[in-house]
Amino acid sequence: MPEIAELKEIAGKIRIDVIRMLAEAGSGHPGGSLSAADLVTALLFAVMRHNPKRHDWPHRDRFILSKGHAIPVWYAALAEAGYFPREDLLTLRKTGSPLQGHPDRNRMPCLEACTGSLGQGLSVALGMALASKMGGSPFRVYCLMGDGETQEGQVWEAAMASPKFKADTLCAILDYNKAQIDGYVKDVMPLEPIKDKWVSFGWHVIPINGHDFEQILGALKEAAETKNQPTLILADTVKGKGVSFMENVVDWHGKAPNAEEAAKALAELGAN
Amino acid sequence: MAKASRLAFGETLAELGEKDEKIVVLDADLSKSTMSILFAKKFPDRFFECGIAESNMVGIAAGLALAGKKPFACSFACFLTGRYETIRMSVAYSNAPVRIVGTHAGIGIGEDGNSQMGLEDLALMRALPGMIVLQPCDELETKQAVTFMAEHNGYSYIRLTRQKLPDINSPDYRFQVGKGVVLADGKDLTIMATGSTVAEALEAGKVLQEKGIRARVVNIHTIKPIDKDLVARCAKETGRIFTVEDHNIMGGMGSAVAEAVCETHPVPVRRWGLLDKFGESGDPEELYAKYELDAAGIARQAAAFVQEK
Known part of the structure; x- marks a missing residue:
């Protein structure tokens, strides 16, 4: 397993790639990509069993990005892991690119599902987790959700069903960055008390700081050791984390930085 | 002989389940009506009762399909089309080979009335790229259409009746998808x-x-x-x-x-x-x-x- 310092370095590179990609594309979602950078780094580089040379390895752990709009952070992580050349990142959202604006597994087969219509990923992840428990290949399934997307009813259908099926190969991660398109989550449609809600639905809930690698790795380990019930890692995060002028600013949910803003962001992130 | 196509479906699925361990079945509290119960009784470990939550059922089916299973997701046609966006994204766009089974087609269901009648499902399913849409007319054709769905590695929709349908086809009939x-x-x-x-x-x-x-x-x-x-x-x-x-x-x-x-x-x-x-x-x-x-x-x-x- 890589040292935490190493993970921090990878997450830094991924944040830089996210800014470069979005600036080049001229559109996209920086806030929720940056808030999830540490979570996806820990998953892909320290926890998940996977093989960049064989994306269809049947025993691989699965990752479903239910908050599909944050796909730039996952593309950046996949490129860093060696799934495709890093220069492809700059084709994001361009006509003919496999790097669609939201995840498309038809054009990029190493993605596990098409997402972007919010609230559906947890159900798909649950289905995969049920398959993993049916014998042969006990892979784990990770589902990264946005906070705003849990306003969708289907999330709570899946929240109810997962404990019923004792889906302990399923680990949901909630990127609780507290902002969505129209404003702060607490104003648009309050979710609190989030922990109590998921606990009462039958989940093992682990609240953490979603930017602290020790806590992230500890929670992922605890999730893997939890039997007979699914785990929700409630990750307290900062929207736009790492770029001072984007942090906790609602407007950076879904707009790309212009050249000047990108240069400022890249300087803050320590890009060469 | 006359038989409801939902019953012919349930019997066929229970038979197919013996030959193919990849077949799994999901229902949303209507297994006694869709007839998926015939499979559920025989293969309880491969049957997922999802409760009255069809969107989640469709999503779970997509996940099972993407992990190599052959799911049949069953409900009334009208309730499935209500979860159209999940079918569009998690099944069709994700290219997840889910077999969608919509029963209680049309006014033929009778007394329960409009809220339970699938009357728009063909239009909606037909609009999804790559969706195969089937509607068999008797027991034999239903049997063969369901078998086709199990064997076909792609997503598909079948529309079935509550009411009995008389036998139309002769015993040597062979269903061919896409051929009237x-x-x-x-x-x-x-x-x-x-x-x-x-x-x-x-x-x-x-x-x-x-x-x-x-x-x-x-x-x-x-x-x-x-x-x-x-x-x-x-x-x-x-x-x-x-x-x-x-x-x-x-x-x-x-x-x-x-x-x-x-x-x-x-x-x-x-x-x-x-x-x-x-x-x-x-x-x-x-x-x-x-x-x-x-x-x-x-x-x-x-x-x-x-x-x-």
Whole structure:
């Protein structure tokens, strides 16, 4: 397993790639990509069993990005892991690119599902987790959700069903960055008390700081050791984390930085 | 013999489950009505009761399919179409080979009334890229269509009836996806029917015969992909096409046929079914008579169509 310092370095590179990609594309979602950078780094580089040379390895752990709009952070992580050349990142959202604006597994087969219509990923992840428990290949399934997307009813259908099926190969991660398109989550449609809600639905809930690698790795380990019930890692995060002028600013949910803003962001992130 | 296509489906699925361990079945608290219960009783470990939460059921089915299982996700047609966005994203766009089973098609369900009647499902399913849409007309055809779905590595939709359907096909019948079946020949017009209206259309053909109108009767069991060649041939050889289905005429089998006619050999087409209306409660046979989906009604409407200039 890589040292935490190493993970921090990878997450830094991924944040830089996210800014470069979005600036080049001229559109996209920086806030929720940056808030999830540490979570996806820990998953892909320290926890998940996977093989960049064989994306269809049947025993691989699965990752479903239910908050599909944050796909730039996952593309950046996949490129860093060696799934495709890093220069492809700059084709994001361009006509003919496999790097669609939201995840498309038809054009990029190493993605596990098409997402972007919010609230559906947890159900798909649950289905995969049920398959993993049916014998042969006990892979784990990770589902990264946005906070705003849990306003969708289907999330709570899946929240109810997962404990019923004792889906302990399923680990949901909630990127609780507290902002969505129209404003702060607490104003648009309050979710609190989030922990109590998921606990009462039958989940093992682990609240953490979603930017602290020790806590992230500890929670992922605890999730893997939890039997007979699914785990929700409630990750307290900062929207736009790492770029001072984007942090906790609602407007950076879904707009790309212009050249000047990108240069400022890249300087803050320590890009060469 | 007559059997509801939902029952033929349930029996077939329970048989297929023995041969193919990858088959898994999901239902949303309607297994006793969709007949998926026949599989559930035999293979409880491969049956997932999802409760009254169809979106989640569809999503779980997609996950199972993407992990290599062969899921059949079952509910009433009308409740499945209510979860259209999940079917669009998690099944169709994700290319997850989920077999979607919509039962309780049309006004043929009778007394429960409009809220339980699938009357728009063909239109919606047909609009999804790559979706195969099937509607068998009797027990044998249902058996073979369900077997096709299990073997086909892609997503598909099948529409089944609550009510019993008489046997139409002979024991040596072989279902071929995308191929319509000419059940009776004629030169004055073609009546194209699907599912529950096939038997009625055949009877209507006999009534028309007595009036001197020779109707060709065709079973369109595959609504998508529509059998364009057969539709074109019927248009050319009979000059008129009358379609009849227990579904809204907007977007259903009749629309699929009309599109094919326009693009191949334009001739007059009359779509018959629910005329942009919702259903209502009543005795199924009385409703079929009221909405002229029974043999007498079809014969009446088809005769009027032939007599139009």
